[in-house]
Amino acid sequence: MNVVAGAPSLEHLRLRPAGRADLPTLVALRRAVGWGSGGLEGSLGAAAAGRQAIVLADLDGIPVGAVTVALHAGLPPGRAHVSDLLVSPLWRRRGVGTALLQAAEEEARGRGLRECTLDVDAGNAAALELYRRAGYVHYRPAQFPWGPGYTLRKVLGPAPPAARFGLLGRLHWRLR
Numbered sequence: 001m002n003v004v005a006g007a008p009s010l011e012h013l014r015l016r017p018a019g020r021a022d023l024p025t026l027v028a029l030r031r032a033v034g035w036g037s038g039g040l041e042g043s044l045g046a047a048a049a050g051r052q053a054i055v056l057a058d059l060d061g062i063p064v065g066a067v068t069v070a071l072h073a074g075l076p077p078g079r080a081h082v083s084d085l086l087v088s089p090l091w092r093r094r095g096v097g098t099a100l101l102q103a104a105e106e107e108a109r110g111r112g113l114r115e116c117t118l119d120v121d122a123g124n125a126a127a128l129e130l131y132r133r134a135g136y137v138h139y140r141p142a143q144f145p146w147g148p149g150y151t152l153r154k155v156l157g158p159a160p161p162a163a164r165f166g167l168l169g170r171l172h173w174r175l176r
């Protein structure tokens, strides 16, 4: 794992639910990876209504990444859908993306959901490897407006005991 010299360790990683006041932070994080921010206000509204969760990661107060997990509307029963996983370029390869994904899955489990899907571009080697290592498997091919990709899927097991859940056990992830 590459580590930024002098950077805070992952033990200082804090994961928390994003609220409407985090809009500028989310815009800045998305801009840092070249993504637009259309629909973000609606997304925060859906989070406030409990239809999805947006998890924000910060390291010693510096926002470093985010992920969204849809929990209800339009999804088959029992399924959550993860999207918009991103980590700011300077903070990659330190486990932040994996921790965000785990937090999204944890949120789905907490709502009684037993399956998680996500979409990924066929050429996104970094994300594909992260998801493979996290236990996601091919579900079906996908065609996005910008190119081909895949929908991946993971069956969520029961929540591991905090003691075995090393990283998340130390995280300050509480939704409500």
Ligand SMILES: CC(C)(COP(=O)(O)OP(=O)(O)OC[C@H]1O[C@@H](n2cnc3c(N)ncnc32)[C@H](O)[C@@H]1OP(=O)(O)O)[C@@H](O)C(=O)NCCC(=O)NCCS
Pocket: 001, 002, 033, 084, 085, 086, 087, 088, 091, 092, 093, 094, 095, 096, 097, 098, 099, 119, 120, 121, 124, 125, 126, 127, 129, 130, 131, 133
């Ligand atoms: C994909 C992304 C979220 C990964 O975040 P991250 O914090 O660097 O991920 P992690 O540190 O948890 O990586 C976990 C593992 O995934 C794999 N991985 C991550 N980045 C990789 C890369 N650039 N190349 C190859 N493998 C990579 C590695 O196996 C890594 O473990 P290691 O560092 O011990 O080798 C980040 O690169 C990103 O924000 N990319 C731009 C946005 C994006 O494409 N999001 C995904 C949308 S589907």
